[in-house]
Amino acid sequence: MNRIHPExxxxxxxxKYPEVLPVFSANGFPAATRDExxxxxxxxxxxxxxxxLKGYNGRVFTGLLEEKITxxxxxxxxxxxxxxGKTVDFLGYTYCPIKHIFKECFxxxxxxxxxxxxxxxxxxxxxxxxxxxxxxxxxxxxxEDIDDFxxxxxxxxxxxxxxQKFVDRFVxxxxxxxxxxxxxxxxxxxxxxxDPQGHYGVYAAMPIVMLVDRRKLGDLPMPSxxxxxxxxxxxxxxxxxxxxxxxxxxxxxxxxxxxGEAGLVKLAANVKTALHGAQMxxxxxxxxxxxxAVYVIPLLFAKACPRTAATQLVWPEDGALIxxxxxxxxxxxxxxxxxFIDFVTGVEYGQKSADNxxxxxxxxxxxxxxxxxxxxxxxxxxxxxxxxxxLYERVMTIFTKAWRKPGTP
Numbered sequence: 001m002n003r004i005h006p007e008x009x010x011x012x013x014x015x016k017y018p019e020v021l022p023v024f025s026a027n028g029f030p031a032a033t034r035d036e037x038x039x040x041x042x043x044x045x046x047x048x049x050x051x052x053l054k055g056y057n058g059r060v061f062t063g064l065l066e067e068k069i070t071x072x073x074x075x076x077x078x079x080x081x082x083x084x085g086k087t088v089d090f091l092g093y094t095y096c097p098i099k100h101i102f103k104e105c106f107x108x109x110x111x112x113x114x115x116x117x118x119x120x121x122x123x124x125x126x127x128x129x130x131x132x133x134x135x136x137x138x139x140x141x142x143x144e145d146i147d148d149f150x151x152x153x154x155x156x157x158x159x160x161x162x163x164q165k166f167v168d169r170f171v172x173x174x175x176x177x178x179x180x181x182x183x184x185x186x187x188x189x190x191x192x193x194x195d196p197q198g199h200y201g202v203y204a205a206m207p208i209v210m211l212v213d214r215r216k217l218g219d220l221p222m223p224s225x226x227x228x229x230x231x232x233x234x235x236x237x238x239x240x241x242x243x244x245x246x247x248x249x250x251x252x253x254x255x256x257x258x259x260g261e262a263g264l265v266k267l268a269a270n271v272k273t274a275l276h277g278a279q280m281x282x283x284x285x286x287x288x289x290x291x292x293a294v295y296v297i298p299l300l301f302a303k304a305c306p307r308t309a310a311t312q313l314v315w316p317e318d319g320a321l322i323x324x325x326x327x328x329x330x331x332x333x334x335x336x337x338x339x340f341i342d343f344v345t346g347v348e349y350g351q352k353s354a355d356n357x358x359x360x361x362x363x364x365x366x367x368x369x370x371x372x373x374x375x376x377x378x379x380x381x382x383x384x385x386x387x388x389x390x391l392y393e394r395v396m397t398i399f400t401k402a403w404r405k406p407g408t409p
Contacts, residue, residue: 003016003017003066003069004017004047004062004065004066004069005047005062006046006047006048006051006058006062007046007047007048008046008047009043009044009045009046009047010037010038010041010042010043010044010045010046010047010050011038011043011044013047013065014034014037014038017065017068017069018034019068019069019128020065020068020069021033021034021037022068022099022100023061023064023065023068023100024037025037025097025278026097026100026101026356027054027056027061027064028054028056028304028306029041029050029054030277030278030281030282030301030304030305031278032096032097032276032277032278033096033276033278036276036278036279039279039282040278040282047062068100087123087143087147087148087149087150088123088124088125088137088150089122089123089124089150089151089152089334089335089337090106090122090123090124090125090126090150090151090152090153090337090340091124091125091126091137091140091150091152091153091154092106092124092125092126092127092153092154093127093153093154093155093156094154094155094156094325095156095206095325095358097300097301097356097357098353098356098357098358099127099128100128101349101352101353101356102126102154102349102353103126103128105343105348105349105352106124106126106340106343108343109339109340109342109343110124112339113337113339113340116339119335122335125137140153141160141161141163141165141166142165142166144169146170146175146330149170149175149330150330151329151330151333151334151335151337152327152328152329152330152333152337152340152341153327153328154325154326154327154344155325155326155327155328156206156323156324156325156326157249157323157324158249158253158323158324158378158383158388158392161200161328162383162388162389163387163388163389164387164388164389164390171199171200174199174331175330175331175332176198176199176200176328176329176330176331177198177199177329177330177331178195178198178199178201178329179201179203179327179329179341179345180341180345182345182361182362182363183362183363183364184361184362184363185359185361185362185363185367186363187369187373187374187375188205188361188375190374190375191319191322191375191376191377192377192379192380193205193322193324193361193375193377194361195326195380196380197380199328200324200326200327200328201326201327201328201329201341201345202324202325202326202361203325203326203327203344203345203350203360203361203362204324204325204350204353204358204359204360204361205320205322205323205324205325205358205359205360205361205375206298206299206300206322206323206325206357206358207298207299207320207321207322207323207357207359207375208241208250208251208296208297208298208299208320208321208322208323209297209298209299209302209313209314209315209316209320210223210229210294210295210296210297210302210313210314210315210316211280211281211284211294211295211297211301211302211305211311211312211313211314212293212294212295212311212312212313212314213284213285213291213292213293213294213295213310213311214310214311214312215285215287215310216237216291216292216293217293217294218293220233220234220237220293221233222312222314223294223314223316224314224316224317225316225317225318226254226255226258226316226318226321226376227258227259227318229267229270229294229296230255230259230263230266230267230270231270232266232269232270234270234293234294235269235270236269236270236271236272236292237270237272237292237293237294238267238270238271238272238292238293238294238295238296239271239272239273239274239275239280239283239291239292239294239295239296240271240274240295240296241274241275241276241277241280241296241297241298242274242275242276243274243275243276244273244274246274247274247396247399247400248274249392249395249396250321250323251267251296251321252264252392252395252396252399253378253391253392253395254321254376254378255267255395256391256395256398257378257379257382261398264395264398264399264402265398265399265402267399268399268400268402268403269402269403271403272292273290273292277297277298277300277301277302278301278304280295280297280301280305281297281301281302281304281305281306283295284305284307284310284311285305285307285309285310285311286307286310298323298357299320299357299359300356300357300358301357303357315370315372315373315374316374316376317374318374318376319374319375319376320373320374320375320376321375321376322375322376322377322378325358327341327344327345329341345360345361345362346362347362347364347365350362350364350365351365351366353365354366354367354368355368
């Protein structure tokens with residue numbers, strides 16, 4: 001039965017089948033959430049009209065939508081037995097634009113695992129969708145007993161699993177082990193992003209780069225290093241990641257590490273606003289007055305910006321900022337989940353990850369990066385020198401105070 005027809009509106013389609021959002025985001029519609037796609041494409045716009053804008057074959061695209069719906073319904077049946085509210089064996093988080101690929105590869109690994117072990121008691125949670133769905137395991141970092149923690153967790157960023165309470169209770173006591181040695185790309189190895197203590201198994205990165213709007217840049221110098229963004233010539237002409245009341249920590253952490261409080265104040269004077277990467281990709285290179293000359297943006301969204309004649313992707317000379325994706329693997333697990341560790345760190349998923357703007361450490365994968373690509377890591381000594389949640393509050397307070405103060409130099 002065909003559930004999708006070309007006369008459906010985009011709003012109707014996403015209301016009935018929210019699981020199809022990744023099909024759009026993976027095929028030229030840079031939107032990480034339902035609201036972003038509806039902002040990009042009017043809710044009243046017909047599906048056939050949206051596809052015509054991109055010159056897509058309606059039958060082929062509709063087939064992709066139908067396939068995603070079928071897959072989602074099949075997974076709902078599998079997940080019906082998941083023990084929500086209880087400990088799971090595998091907990092898989094990643095960033096929204098690549099969730100659907102992660103989940104597809106996880107499902108392949110799951111089939112192999114079940115065929116090999118007949119382990120019907122194996123449990124997992126791999127969230128799908130990017131609409132802020134309720135996460136029954138959002139507070140898993142707060143458990144008191146390591147036995148109540150999953151055997152394997154995939155996660156990203158500097159969030160809950162870097163909180164001091166979690167680090168003190170589990171990480172520093174050696175409850176997690178290295179995921180195993182693999183040959184690492186030289187440009188990652190040179191950054192030192194591999195945890196020397198072996199607790200956090202960094203396997204990939206979400207690189208943060210610059211996207212420059214040539215028209216809005218005008219006669220200003222083209223930035224080439226992160227320190228350039230502190231130059232007052234870019235006053236009110238930079239857009240960074242996040243929202244006005246929720247700045248992403250990456251640029252703040254790196255600026256504070258390299259330039260201290262004074263650097264945060266200088267950056268604040270130059271920041272016009274904060275937006276999600278998908279919004280930046282939509283805005284850069286347009287005549288919209290809400291735009292800016294420089295966008296601090298994840299690589300995948302920079303590459304998704306369609307106005308290549310008006311914009312320029314700048315890979316900073318001192319390296320793209322690394323936002324880490326990592327594994328936490330228990331040293332004394334309930335089950336042998338090496339197959340799932342291998343799926344996350346292996347070549348098949350790794351290549352799909354790299355192809356979608358998330359380069360991996362595994363040197364057997366072609367990350368398809370510029371020849372002179374370099375990366376910039378925050379540093380394990382810096383990360384472990386202070387509670388990161390307290391550091392974020394500190395840098396956010398300094399930045400926000402300067403940002404909202406008229407006449408900041």
